[in-house]
Amino acid sequence: MRALVIYESMFGNTKAIAEAIRDGLATRAAATVINVNQLGMDDGREADVMVVGGPTHVHGMTRATTREEAAKWADDASKHLTLEPEAPGRGIRDWSDDPLTIVSPLFAAFATRADMPVLLSGNAAAQIDRALRHRGSRRVADAENFLVTKDNRLEDDELIRARAWGEALGAQASELLAHADRGADEG
Numbered sequence: 001m002r003a004l005v006i007y008e009s010m011f012g013n014t015k016a017i018a019e020a021i022r023d024g025l026a027t028r029a030a031a032t033v034i035n036v037n038q039l040g041m042d043d044g045r046e047a048d049v050m051v052v053g054g055p056t057h058v059h060g061m062t063r064a065t066t067r068e069e070a071a072k073w074a075d076d077a078s079k080h081l082t083l084e085p086e087a088p089g090r091g092i093r094d095w096s097d098d099p100l101t102i103v104s105p106l107f108a109a110f111a112t113r114a115d116m117p118v119l120l121s122g123n124a125a126a127q128i129d130r131a132l133r134h135r136g137s138r139r140v141a142d143a144e145n146f147l148v149t150k151d152n153r154l155e156d157d158e159l160i161r162a163r164a165w166g167e168a169l170g171a172q173a174s175e176l177l178a179h180a181d182r183g184a185d186e187g
């Protein structure tokens with residue numbers, strides 16, 4: 001099984017989560033992680049499962065305007081934030097809207113968001129989930145959120161949770177693929 005984790009990240013938190021998910025998946029699959037801005041046209045072609053995530057901005061997936069706002073936050077020395085070198089460019093919304101985007105047969109979605117009730121924070125993970133289902137991919141597991149503090153740092157133990165989530169995803173995806181293979185053999 002081949003798994004590809006695709007992420008966007010302004011300040012590095014979603015990147016760290018994506019890498020921890022990759023580590024968990026790697027216990028079950030050949031797993032790689034890549035920023036959405038580094039993804040080549042053919043990179044997704046071989047993947048059995050894509051795990052796709054980004055930060056929550058203004059209650060949903062990022063847009064060019066919110067990414068510009070994030071860059072301004074990083075320019076403000078008092079916030080102690082560093083803009084990811086790979087941040088400039090497109091986001092997951094642009095990637096999933098692109099008709100040329102290749103999606104794998106299976107997927108799972110995740111996001112990072114502020115540690116507050118979801119009614120207040122919004123839910124980019126649910127939007128990513130919906131976008132991939134609309135592209136015809138099958139969901140392996142419910143969309144998951146990983147939390148940051150009001151200062152945009154990951155809450156304690158979120159990396160551990162992300163790794164465990166990746167491992168569980170790997171197990172679930174393997175089972176679905178084995179089931180599909182058995183079905184094909186029997187048919």
Ligand SMILES: Cc1cc2nc3c(=O)[nH]c(=O)nc-3n(C[C@H](O)[C@H](O)[C@H](O)COP(=O)(O)O)c2cc1C
Binds near residue numbers: 057059070120121148
């Ligand atoms: C312009 C902007 C808007 C944001 N809006 C929200 C929001 O509506 N809800 C929320 O939970 N977090 C919001 N956040 C916080 C981000 O979710 C947080 O910065 C992100 O998860 C950090 O991930 P990153 O380091 O990968 O960019 C916003 C951040 C920025 C920069």
